[in-house]
Structures are given as C-alpha cells and as structure tokens.
Amino acid sequence: MMMMRRQPQLLVKLRSLNRRSRNILSLLPEILIGSMCCIHLLIFYRQILGDVLLKGRMSMQSADFISNPVLATFPKLLEQPDVMDALRSSWAEKESTLKRSEKRDGEFLKAVFLLVYHDCVVPLLHSTFLPPFRWAEEETEAARWKVIADFLKQNQENKGALQALLSPDGVHEPFDISEQTYDFLGEIRKKAA
Numbered sequence: 001m002m003m004m005r006r007q008p009q010l011l012v013k014l015r016s017l018n019r020r021s022r023n024i025l026s027l028l029p030e031i032l033i034g035s036m037c038c039i040h041l042l043i044f045y046r047q048i049l050g051d052v053l054l055k056g057r058m059s060m061q062s063a064d065f066i067s068n069p070v071l072a073t074f075p076k077l078l079e080q081p082d083v084m085d086a087l088r089s090s091w092a093e094k095e096s097t098l099k100r101s102e103k104r105d106g107e108f109l110k111a112v113f114l115l116v117y118h119d120c121v122v123p124l125l126h127s128t129f130l131p132p133f134r135w136a137e138e139e140t141e142a143a144r145w146k147v148i149a150d151f152l153k154q155n156q157e158n159k160g161a162l163q164a165l166l167s168p169d170g171v172h173e174p175f176d177i178s179e180q181t182y183d184f185l186g187e188i189r190k191k192a193a
Helices: 019-025 036-055 069-078 081-096 100-104 106-125 138-158 162-166 186-192
Strands: 002-004 007-009
Touching: 019 036, 036 069, 036 081, 036 106, 069 081, 069 106, 081 106, 081 138, 100 106, 106 138, 138 162
Parallel strands: none
Antiparallel strands: 002 007
C-alpha cells in the first residue's frame, strides 16, 4: 500500500509474459496471488498432489487420509515466507547441480524436489528452535532468519538433514500423525460444520 494524499492506494503492476513464464503459469489456476519466485515450487506441489490423487489411491471413491508429508505441510509452508525462501534457495542450489538431461525429466525433478523438501522444510516446520511466525515483528523475523540460516548452513556442511535430525542437540516437536496425513476432503468438512 502506498499513501498518496492520505488516501490508501493499491498499486498493481501488469506486464506481458514471455513464452517460458506462460508455459509455467498454464499449470496453475487462473487466479493466483503470490510471488513469481515461488511459482515453480507451487507447480511441484500441484503435480505431486495430482499424482497422489490420481495414481496413489486404491480407488477414486476412496476418501481415506493420504500419507504424504509434503501434501500435509505445504499449505503451512505458504503461510511462512521465510521457510518458503529457505526451500527456494535449497532448491535453486540443488537444481544448479543437475545435468541438462535430468532437468528435462519431470519425474526425476519431482523426486529430487521431494528429497530437498524433506531435507529443508520438514525439519524446520517441526523444530522447537524456530519461533512461531508473526508477520511484521522484526525481532521474531530476525530470530527465525538466524535459525533458518544456521540450519541451512548445517545442511550444506553435512550434505543433508539426517545428522541434524538425529543429533541430541536438535529438539523437535513430538511426532503427530497429522504431520504425515493429507485429508483432501478436510476443507469441505470444515466448511460444512
């Protein structure tokens, strides 16, 4: 928001897209509000969701919970831009090490994305060292950035999060099955109640 003559105004910039951006955005809904730098992560989420809903269930009529930590935690991730930035930087780092042929293979990219997600996001979302996210609170944001930066540095040094997860120094929230399960009918159930 910009203040102009004491009247709040919302400034929206529109621009035409190049072919690559148009192809990427064709995989998403028509109306989407968010940062362009995280669009490719949202596309991976939607592809994984589609695979699980179409390929991973016993029958199309099944309304059972789906055991998938990415599907269960990605909506929480969208509410925490600093952890999303950590995922984006970890993904960019991993993607830069891939060969051209690997980058063209969609299934391989999804598998690598899942590995990066499990190494970066899942431990951060369930860490007790990470203070709860509070928007526009500078002290909390600074503390969160420090924890995230330390965690990413440790991941880079150890080539993954396994040592951090198994370390006696790392304290995480107790295991909860809801961390692993995705209820795709849950939103409908919440609205009906």
